[in-house]
Amino acid sequence: MNYRITVLPGDGVGPEVMAEGMKVLEAVAKKFGHTFKLEYELIGAVAIDKTDFALPEETLKMCKKSDAVMLAAVGDPRYDDPKLPVHPEDGLLALRKGLGLFANIRPVKVFDELVNASTLKAEVLKGTDFIFVRELTGGVYFAKPKKEWLTTKGRKATDSMTYSEQEIERIVRVGFELARSRKKRLVSVDKANVLKSSRLWRQVAIEVSKDYPDVALSHVLVDACAMQLIRTPTAFDVIVTENLFGDILTDESAQLAGSMGMLPSASLAGIPQSGKPTFGLFEPIHGSAPSIAGKDIANPIATILTVAMMLRYSLALEKEAASVEKAVEVVLKQGYRTDDIMADGNTRVGTRQMGDLIAAEV
Numbered sequence: 001m002n003y004r005i006t007v008l009p010g011d012g013v014g015p016e017v018m019a020e021g022m023k024v025l026e027a028v029a030k031k032f033g034h035t036f037k038l039e040y041e042l043i044g045a046v047a048i049d050k051t052d053f054a055l056p057e058e059t060l061k062m063c064k065k066s067d068a069v070m071l072a073a074v075g076d077p078r079y080d081d082p083k084l085p086v087h088p089e090d091g092l093l094a095l096r097k098g099l100g101l102f103a104n105i106r107p108v109k110v111f112d113e114l115v116n117a118s119t120l121k122a123e124v125l126k127g128t129d130f131i132f133v134r135e136l137t138g139g140v141y142f143a144k145p146k147k148e149w150l151t152t153k154g155r156k157a158t159d160s161m162t163y164s165e166q167e168i169e170r171i172v173r174v175g176f177e178l179a180r181s182r183k184k185r186l187v188s189v190d191k192a193n194v195l196k197s198s199r200l201w202r203q204v205a206i207e208v209s210k211d212y213p214d215v216a217l218s219h220v221l222v223d224a225c226a227m228q229l230i231r232t233p234t235a236f237d238v239i240v241t242e243n244l245f246g247d248i249l250t251d252e253s254a255q256l257a258g259s260m261g262m263l264p265s266a267s268l269a270g271i272p273q274s275g276k277p278t279f280g281l282f283e284p285i286h287g288s289a290p291s292i293a294g295k296d297i298a299n300p301i302a303t304i305l306t307v308a309m310m311l312r313y314s315l316a317l318e319k320e321a322a323s324v325e326k327a328v329e330v331v332l333k334q335g336y337r338t339d340d341i342m343a344d345g346n347t348r349v350g351t352r353q354m355g356d357l358i359a360a361e362v
């Protein structure tokens with residue numbers, strides 16, 4: 001089959017890890033007889049440099065015409081000053097909103113080979129394998145109003161958390177669908193002991209659960225969830241939560257896997273149902289890591305696993321996705337490691353070599 005993919009390498013280590021992701025995609029194309037037409041576009045700081053916009057119109061247009069979008073990372077310390085009119089991150093937020101990507105799926109899987117790469121005890125981590133479903137186009141991130149103003153007593157600022165029942169329902173459904181395809185347990189995370197928006201969230205989750213009698217729904221407060229995630233990460237299977245809670249908890253969870261360099265993510269515009277393609281944006285969880293950019297040391301595995309998610313969710317190519325995931329596992333078993341996951345007895349490799357090894361294994 002022929003597929004059209006928009007590729008957004010972005011900033012920092014973005015272009016390097018994306019090159020490895022595309023190398024692996026090329027290996028999939030050869031092995032399974034597909035053609036992936038890649039269209040490279042700008043986003044983030046590189047886009048601001050060239051066009052003054054973090055998300056040029058041309059980029060958004062191209063994304064809308066493609067079957068899926070791959071993005072590596074945005075962010076650049078040159079644009080850190082909060083007083084600047086535009087920031088690289090604005091491009092990512094505009095892309096999520098512009099493409100209607102309300103469902104962010106972040107799997108957290110601790111590979112057996114890497115249980116010693118984390119700061120947590122191996123016996124706590126072993127077997128950890130869950131999926132976060134984070135709401136991505138609502139909540140405080142897209143608050144209205146979102147502003148800072150001057151009062152007679154000094155400055156004030158606001159971003160309030162608002163959710164409609166429709167927004168809650170569709171994201172909770174994503175959680176139920178994924179739970180149904182796994183261990184049939186869904187944890188909904190909120191702050192219903194304090195927040196009105198969370199009380200509505202919980203109510204809607206309970207209402208939607210009537211359509212999924214085969215899935216056990218439970219509710220956990222966000223602070224307790226933060227604690228349980230590092231105490232007994234193996235207790236979780238599918239977790240659904242709102243935007244900001246999800247942002248925080250997924251970074252925390254990334255530490256379970258030993259390195260941010262290991263985790264992929266998908267942001268979908270629809271409710272995924274197995275075997276049916278859903279348009280989405282696919283990106284590793286990590287940022288642009290400017291301090292290690294251009295040095296051939298960044299871990300490309302998150303981007304490579306992101307390619308697998310794209311194959312699975314947006315192209316409905318399950319076999320192909322599984323072959324990429326398997327290849328990553330094999331190469332880790334062989335002892336090859338980038339800097340971030342290096343331990344005694346392993347073989348240190350750079351970004352490109354890691355990509356070569358995984359592509360060869362596909």
Ligand code: IPM
Nearest residue numbers: 074089090092093247250285
């Ligand atoms: C993430 C990132 C983004 C977010 C930033 C870069 C805007 O932290 O994808 O989790 O907060 O959503």
Ligand code: MG
Nearest residue numbers: 247248250251
């Ligand atoms: Mg984040």
